[in-house]
Amino acid sequence: MGVFWDSIKQAVELLFTGDAFVYEVMWMSLRVAGSATLLGMVVGIPIGTWLALKRFWGWGAAATVLNVGLMLPPVVVGLFVFLLLSRQGPLGPLGLLYSPTAMIIAEFFIAAPVIAAITMGGVASVPKDVRLQAMGLGASRRQSTWLVIREARVTLLAGIVAGFGAAISEVGAVMMVGGNISIGGHNLTGTMTTATMAKVRQGDYAMAMAFGLILLLLAFVITFLLTRTQQGIRRRWLQS
Amino acid sequence: MRVVEKMRAMRSDRNLWLAALLVLVIALAVALPTAGCGEEEETTTTAAQSSTTVAPETTTTAPQTTTTVAKSDLILASTTSTQDSGLFDVLIPAFSEAYPQYTVKVVAVGSGEALKLGETGDADVLLVHSPAAEEEFMANGYGVEREAVMYNDFIIVGPAEDPAKIKGMTDASDAFTAIAAAEALFFSRGDDSGTHNKEKAIWKEAGITPEGDWYQTTGQGMGETLTITDQKSGNTLADRGTYLSKKDTLSLEILVEGDKALFNQYHVITVAEATNPQGGTDFLNWIISAPAQELIGTFGIEEFGQPLFVPNAGQAE
Numbered sequence: 001m002g003v004f005w006d007s008i009k010q011a012v013e014l015l016f017t018g019d020a021f022v023y024e025v026m027w028m029s030l031r032v033a034g035s036a037t038l039l040g041m042v043v044g045i046p047i048g049t050w051l052a053l054k055r056f057w058g059w060g061a062a063a064t065v066l067n068v069g070l071m072l073p074p075v076v077v078g079l080f081v082f083l084l085l086s087r088q089g090p091l092g093p094l095g096l097l098y099s100p101t102a103m104i105i106a107e108f109f110i111a112a113p114v115i116a117a118i119t120m121g122g123v124a125s126v127p128k129d130v131r132l133q134a135m136g137l138g139a140s141r142r143q144s145t146w147l148v149i150r151e152a153r154v155t156l157l158a159g160i161v162a163g164f165g166a167a168i169s170e171v172g173a174v175m176m177v178g179g180n181i182s183i184g185g186h187n188l189t190g191t192m193t194t195a196t197m198a199k200v201r202q203g204d205y206a207m208a209m210a211f212g213l214i215l216l217l218l219a220f221v222i223t224f225l226l227t228r229t230q231q232g233i234r235r236r237w238l239q240s
Numbered sequence: 241m242r243v244v245e246k247m248r249a250m251r252s253d254r255n256l257w258l259a260a261l262l263v264l265v266i267a268l269a270v271a272l273p274t275a276g277c278g279e280e281e282e283t284t285t286t287a288a289q290s291s292t293t294v295a296p297e298t299t300t301t302a303p304q305t306t307t308t309v310a311k312s313d314l315i316l317a318s319t320t321s322t323q324d325s326g327l328f329d330v331l332i333p334a335f336s337e338a339y340p341q342y343t344v345k346v347v348a349v350g351s352g353e354a355l356k357l358g359e360t361g362d363a364d365v366l367l368v369h370s371p372a373a374e375e376e377f378m379a380n381g382y383g384v385e386r387e388a389v390m391y392n393d394f395i396i397v398g399p400a401e402d403p404a405k406i407k408g409m410t411d412a413s414d415a416f417t418a419i420a421a422a423e424a425l426f427f428s429r430g431d432d433s434g435t436h437n438k439e440k441a442i443w444k445e446a447g448i449t450p451e452g453d454w455y456q457t458t459g460q461g462m463g464e465t466l467t468i469t470d471q472k473s474g475n476t477l478a479d480r481g482t483y484l485s486k487k488d489t490l491s492l493e494i495l496v497e498g499d500k501a502l503f504n505q506y507h508v509i510t511v512a513e514a515t516n517p518q519g520g521t522d523f524l525n526w527i528i529s530a531p532a533q534e535l536i537g538t539f540g541i542e543e544f545g546q547p548l549f550v551p552n553a554g555q556a557e
Contacts, residue, residue: 003360087471097471179468180459182430184451190459198459201349202432203356 003205010206011213022210024187025195032100032178032191033168036107037115040163044112045156048119049149053131066120069113074106074166078173081106085177098179098189106173111163118162122155123148154230161226169215171197314342314519317363319434320461322506323348325481325548330539335526342519350461352432358382361513365520367527369434369506372441377509384510385521387528390536390549391505394438396496397466397483398424398475406475412499413446420446423454425474429465430457438504439477445501466490479504481540481548506549528553 014022051063083089085097085105096102126148134144149156171193180194190198192211199208322328323346332344347354347363351370357363359382367389368374377383396406396415404424406415419426428450429436443450456474458465462482469476470490483494496502508527510520526532533551540548 098468175460175464179464181427181468182457182459183453184455184457188456195459198431201353201459201461203350203353204432205356 007205007209008213011209014206014210015213019210021182021185021187022207022214025190025192025211026214028100028187028189029168029191029193032103032174033107033111033164035104036111036167037160037164039104039108040111040115040167041160043108044115044159044163045119045149048116048159049123049145051116052120052123053145053148063120066113066117070117072110072113074110074170075172075176077109078106078176081109081173082176097177098181100178100189102177103174103189103191106177107167107170110170110173111167114166115159115163118159119152119156122152122159125155126151154233157226157229161222164222165219168218169193311341311343312516312519314344314365314516314523315347315357315363316344316365316367316523317347317349317354317357318367319351319354319369320348320463321433321435321479321482322367324461324463325479325485325540326543327481327536327539327549330535331527331532334532334535335523338526339519339522342516342522344523350429350431350433351437355382358509358511359513361511361515364511364514364516365523366509366511367506368509369504370437371505371507373432373437374507374509382512384512384517385524386507386509387524387553388555389506389508389527389553390533390551391503392549393480393497394435394477394502394504395480395483395494396475396502397469397478397490397492398495399473399491400493401473402493402495404475407493407495409496410499412442412496412501415496416442416446416450417448419475420448420450423452425454425456425472426450427465427469427472427474427476428455428457429462429476430459431461433461434504435462435477435479438502442477442501466492484540484544484548505552 047066051059051066081102082097084091085094085102086092087097096105130151131144131148134147135141139147168191174191175194175197178189178191178194180190180198181188182190187195192215196208196211199205199211318328328346332346336342336344347357349357351368351373354363354366354368355370355373355377358366358377359380366383374383374386378386394412396412398404398406404415404419404422406418409415409418428439458468460468462478463486465476466478466483466486467489468474470492475495480497483490483492508524510517510524514520533553536549536551537547540546
């Protein structure tokens, strides 16, 4: 019935028979993309909020840099991180190249701008009056900022998901700095995207398709949860 | 104040429209030339994957004066090591000159995938170096003709410190035995490529099943694997061509070479399910012809001071 259906069938079998390698690679992907997204939140949300609420000399330049970050070609990120961590590079002595840490660093630079830029948009779209009123009612500066972030939480959530999506679907950069290395059938630095590429190269379409299906499923589950959450928030908003 | 705000909103609206327009213009500018000029000279993209590279096409035909020949695509699936060596940059233009009716698209993948592309009919002709897998391919009826083209050789490279003390050995399987005994870091392509198959054959010859933390797999091409080996100060089996072309960026040294077991035979195979069977046959006949063989035999002398491949079409292997 052709290579397409065959590989899907075999992929489903691989998933249900609990092929150890598939799960190791999946776990590595989630771990790396998850860590990068978390770090991206820690850095991106404050920067985005700050840029949304403050106007200062050089604001335009800063906002432009952030938006360039949105279009940052991942391979370029990979190349920079690779040369930084290379043995001949400035951070070479740390010996981080071809480790999960190296991949987290690369994916951080991919996820953080996305989170920061969407945060900026979300926070900026909260009416100014909300903050002014809160401060008028005696809220401190910090409390009022927190309130504005809370108001923008639906957009923030979308930003975090977009950042995670960018990180987990990235191939070029993680291939360069991670190396897709395995030891005797056990995964060391392979992710679902790099393993998919490597498996296609070998003509092992079934295994490649298994990773493809997991990535699709993941996208579906996350989008579903996000949409549910957004609907929930909106409903509560209408009721109050 | 309200007016000012409205104006500001309008201005930002206009900016948005301008940005959208700009994107549209760029998209059109990219899309139009291929649609507009009518000729089949589209920028070559390959269906296989993003990393596949395409040999530059010669556009020698004068645009208006010559009658345009109906061009057909000819898909040549070959190995990353051949592509990385730069051989196609010489061969494909020469072939295009002899057979202007074909637009050659080179898909550079591992031998494993190249054979798979032949199996599914996604390639018309293959140039690969995985003898055992090739014979199986032919036995299964996926190929039509198979001819020897050339050979090159593999080398065992490693760091200058040479932890396994294999430098100067003349027997590849002895060297592998020493690497395993010393548990010196070894990177395997692990991608079912011709190089990987050769590596597996040598381990088999040595009677060793490599396993342990010292034996790591990259699943990537030769160039990437050499980079990883270099960065991690490990050993690997590489084809001489890729090693020489990357030598400047590597601190790896050739530790073992010259063993007969390290020779690497290339075959050209025409595909049974090809979309362009005539093109495949033309390519096969061309690459084993005297002019093409001479091109192969002189390739690399200028850049590396030594030929990278030895042509041996029609000779007993």
